Amino acid sequence: MTRPLIALAALSLAIPAFAAPAPLTLTLEQQAEAALDKDENAYAFVEGLTTEVGPRQAGTEAEARAREWAAAWLRNAGFDNVAIEPFMMDTWVPGDVARARVTSPFAQDLAVLPLGNSAATPAGGIEAEVVFFRTVDDLRAAPAGSLKGKIAYISHQMRPAQDGSHYGFAGPARWVGAGIAASKGAVATVIKSVGTDHHRNPHTGGTSFPEGVTPIPAGALSLPDAENLERMFARAGGRPVTLRLEMNPRQIGQTESGNVVGEIVGRNPALPPLLLACHIDSWWNAPGAFDDGAGCGIIIAAAGYAGQHQPLRTIRVLLAGAEETGLWGSKAYSDAHIGERIAVGLESDFGADRIWRFDSNFRETNPALHKKIAAAVARFGVSSGSDAATGGADLNIVRDQKGALVDLQQDGTRYFDLHHTPDDTLDKIDIVQLRQNVAVWTQVVGILANEETAILTGGPIPAAPAIMQGQ
Structure with a gap:
């Protein structure tokens, strides 16, 4: 399917530039604290996406508009190397x-x-x-x-x-x-x-x-x-x-979807980058505020804040397409980039409620780094877990590389009240809990982006999470 042309000039007028919540002289820890108190970027992203695009069924014109909208947002937010990477997929419509x-x-x-x-x-x-x-x-x-x-x-x-x-x-x-x-x-x-x-x-x-x-x-x-x-x-x-x-419902054959990517280039681009993932599509029956507009807002906001501190490693965001109907974007990204080593992968795709636990798959192989992150997020009410992180659905590339993963576990108590229903709307987002996500992500991404040594060597091979059996 040919991507429809939209008025990006007009669209960009509706997209604010990235708003720093505090002076850039703050430390990473202070920046995270500032995000906890007054981040507006994550909410602004999900508010704009759900208002200006709405439901975004994979492989449809609406998902194509979402890609263009998100790419424009990243450019206005100062991300480098923003691109839409198209792929073809088998498309079902309801x-x-x-x-x-x-x-x-x-x-x-x-x-x-x-x-x-x-x-x-x-x-x-x-x-x-x-x-x-x-x-x-x-x-x-x-x-x-x-x-x-x-x-x-x-x-x-x-x-x-x-x-x-x-x-x-x-x-x-x-x-x-x-x-x-x-x-x-x-x-x-x-x-x-x-x-x-x-x-x-x-x-x-x-x-x-x-x-x-x-x-x-x-x-x-x-x-x-x-x-x-x-x-x-x-x-x-x-x-x-x-x-x-x-x-x-019917199968309409092959149509085009795509992944949206952007980067904050680190001081040493030769080092493997961090990959922060979410998915841009939703089912047709809701604007997808929890699943997964909020997740995309969280990772973009956190990358922006951590990126203000001139990180050593490049921070790359992946807004995957066509996750709901079969992880098409995750698979396409891995196929296209498997030769590019990823330092560590993280995903936000479990709503917008507070993060309560941190897990990694390098707790045993890199205990110093695991403990450093655990200590840094404890002040946000986040415990250190003992489970091996498995990564989100859109991190196929990291699992395929048997690489490092971090799971920032969100409170899912009310997630399945909303999941894949018409009730997955903007009003369900609690901005206080959303800001806690951004603060935790800012802290964790900032630490990882400045890690000089290999994050995982010879660690456990993570199994795919149970959620990946079906979206």
Whole structure:
């Protein structure tokens, strides 16, 4: 797809220059403290992106506008070597029809959205008996062919958690449920949304189908509607529960996406750079303030502040494209840059609430650096973790290089109330917590950017995080 031309001159008028919160004579520690008190840059970025671009489905015109908007922001903020690095991707779009209705025994409508990579129903929809599976493991245990002509419904028991760990527990209902059901003959799948809120908002997200398995329609019900459906099964007294499902998503073939990159060049450009990552796309159903507009605002603000102190190493930001639909940007960046050694990778992609823990994968191989960072962020209420950092979804290049990673763990208690829903909007951002993110990132990036020696040598090979099984 050819990138649309937009009026960058007009656009740039809406984008403020990077605002330093304090005199440049401050130390790094004082700069971080100043960001904690009065940073406006991270919020300004996410406010502008969500207002001027809005939802940014991967591979679409809206995502292309987001790339141009973000590149203009970086240039105005004084970043060097700003570029858009295009790549091609298989593109799925959600369509404009999503309806679900129980037709027997308790006729009523249910709120539903298609899952990424879902097939379409025939015009007018599919009506079939629903088979209830309390867990994905129950679905796996169903006999081959037992779902022929039926709709599979898959539940779970996800709960809020500060570390977001229940996403790994409940996520398979969405990530692999439809593919398993299709392999057993199901004509469609609906799941209990992988989320923790009780608004009547379905949570979308990607699903997948094994090689050789024909995709089927796959939708997510809002949590209240899913719970209502489960009550219907309990009251049906053995009578079949039937559902009519109609959706019209489609695959539109290869379109163009792209990554946005920019740098603050260090005093010694020969040293491997830091890579700070986020993703610029969102699902179609929300402007993506938490996921991941805030993350991009955080890394850009922190890079700007740390960069005012003339760092030894180059600080590079990567605003990855097409993360939600399959980590396309992360993979493309690794393919294009695998020969360029990265010193350490960090990502912000878990909302905008406060950072509570610091992890690295060099705690054992470079304990002095780990302890230095831990001591520096303790004043912001951040503990030192003992888990090996795995890095965010857009840091494939660092994992491929078996390199150094830092995880700045954000409080995920309310993240899955908003994740992939229409509620992921600007008003959910708490600017005090957002500023704490910027302060912690400024401190950590400033330390790493001035590390003279190799950050990781012979450390553990980080495993990909569970979240990467499906976005």
